[in-house]
Amino acid sequence: MTGTAQRAAPITRVVVLHATPDDFRHTLEGAHPEVKFHWVSDLQQVDAVMSSVTPDAVFAIRKTGFGGLPHRRAAFFPGVRWVHVGGSGYEHLLPVERSDVCVTNGRGVLAPFVAETAIGGMLTLNGRFVKYLDQQSRRLWKSLAFRTLADQTLLVVGLGAIGLEVAARAKSFGMRVIAITSRVHETHSGVDEHYPLTQLAEWLPRVDVVSLHVRHTDETTHLIDSKALALMKPDCTRRGAAGWRLPGCVRTGAFAARQSALDMP
16 A cells, blocks of 8 residues: 545545446445446547546556556546556556655455466376366376376465465465565475575476465566576476566477466467
8 A cells, every 4th residue: 555645525426447346346345336437448448537527536446458557647647636556566557756646556366376377387287187177178088197296286475365374375285385585584384494585596497386476576577587587497388477477488399388277378
């Protein structure tokens, strides 16, 4: 949360930026009948709606293909006192242009779902599900070797809300969990060992799965680059969250299969 906005006056007009408003339109409007919500699913309409409504607050949900400058223009439009980001990432709004705007986020809201997706990716790759689906499409059946997650070593890079959820679920599958985190002195039941970011390169060659859950900032850009990938085991599984994409150097061979299974272009 950032900003020092004074919110003594009630919030009565809210512009919601969301690509698919019907996801929760009725729920939100039913819970707050005193508020007039104006929904924008076409970013080209943002400026016109903001000028017409002059809202007190903006609720913005960024998705692939639905973000960028229109979100920023809406957030700091004259008269807006509160901006809530429907997710944990708010780097697209930084730096905050006005000190009288309060910016909040939904840190951890989707953490359980993202963690389940990460574990699902691990199970998909180790269980050879992609290969089985290929066989199914060709009406073939051939039993394939598989590998259990138990006793594999998972490296969780970033121990925030999502990283902790991933670690807890991985532990229930019998995995050894190593965490790269800035909070090395904290203890968590789902994590066996904690190490600082300076030891990332030391651990990459020693683990079976890497799950990346850090905010995309200038500091973390290129955190996993071609050099880092070269340090990993040839059959290491990689999983990213929060908009991360693997570099182009991994788009062939076994790496491509792993990307396909995890829907990471």
